[in-house]
Amino acid sequence: MIAPGATLGLLGGGQLGRMFTVAARTLGYRVTVLDPDPLSPAAEFATGHLNTAYTHPVSLHELAQTCAAVTTEFENAPAEALVKLAMSTIVRPSGNAVAVAQDRSREKGFLAFRDLPVGPWADVRSEADFDAALGRVRLPGILKTARFGYDGKGQAAIASRADLERVFSEWKRVPCVLEERLALEREVSVILARSAAGEVAAFPVAENRHADGILDLTIAPARIPAALAEEATALATRVATALEYVGVLAVEMFVVGGRLLLNEIAPRPHNSGHYTIDACRTSQFEQQVRVLCDLPLGDPSQHTPAVMLNLLGDIWRDGEPRWEAVLRHPGAHLHLYGKREARPGRKMGHVTVCEAAPERALEVAMAIRHELGIGP
Ligand code: ADP
Ligand code: MG
Secondary structure, eight states: OOOBTBEEEEEOOSHHHHHHHHHHHHTTOEEEEEOSOTTOTTTTTOSEEEOSOTTOHHHHHHHHHHOSEEEESSTTSOHHHHHHHTTTSEESSOHHHHHHHTOHHHHHHHHHHTTOOBOSEEEESSGGGHHHHHHHSOSSEEEEESSSOOTTTTEEEEOSHHHHHHHHHHTTTOOEEEEEOOOOSEEEEEEEEEOTTOOEEEOOOEEEEEETTEEEEEEESOSSOHHHHHHHHHHHHHHHHHTTOOEEEEEEEEEETTEEEEEEEESSOOGGGTHHHHHBSSOHHHHHHHHHTTOOOOOOOBSSOEEEEEEEGGGGTTSSOOTHHHHTSTTEEEEEOOOSOOOTTOEEEEEEEEOSSHHHHHHHHHHHHHHHTOOO
């Protein structure tokens, strides 16, 4: 067990890293953040900030020498950096698990190979793959870059072979996957922690609504039948076990025709798990600290129904939002990430509304949305 007082390393210093850092510092750990952004939201709370590229050898050496364990907060932190660090310190999750999660083609292949349910998809690596891909995937579909996509970026609607030809060439023929556009009844996610000993603690299933490819709102627990929620948790556990995953893992799923299909996985805490900070006995970030340090896993159970609203830069269009609209509701918790510049679509913060009655939580969240001018 890594006792409080030790220094933990973090690759990536965005809002997820910021909330990890708060949880780690609360438990008495020191945190060194590696992030090239001098204004990293995590670095504000950290004890140290290595302000270089993720692969910088001097920074990696420094982390390896000074940190009892290292984790990551985003999947595009180069997996090679994690593999290198693992030669001299504890790294959770492993570079290998991150490498699978950061590449849609590897991810889909991994899931399909283990007989885990995924929708129709095909690799598109060159024009020579078009025939096979269009044979496997019925259009309309979605072309997604295999790497570096997030929040709906790196995705394009494909209605015809001509679309596929045009988009693939516009994207300079980077490796992609083509997916069938599914009729989603709902989107849900399961966030769990898996310890080095293989013990799993899953948070309640979250129900997610996206707008323009970006998470807009999370309702927890999800409004789905108990049997489906159990199935979702079991599926996420199978994914974690198959990956021999150690750390906090997020598994996004679609409900299509009453059945679950896996969408994608994230090797870290997840936007749809922010509700756990205010509504669960242990937050996803505290859980990340616990797994990293081999502390006992925390109790993931939820004590209050919750609705989480994302606050994107769009609502800064006329200056600072009127926070009274949030703060006057006794069940609302405001979280801001300290980002200096608000841009449309940029995640600036979130609000979690906790109320004993789930309908009331949704009602208050909708009132806040309206008052802040979120959405159309
Ligand atoms: P990311 O979250 O990395 O941007 P996702 O693959 O999760 O990428 O896609 C973002 C959102 O786009 C999903 O949450 C879902 O709302 C929608 N979406 C993605 N793939 C499909 C699909 N095959 N069919 C229907 N909707 C999809
Ligand atoms: Mg997603």
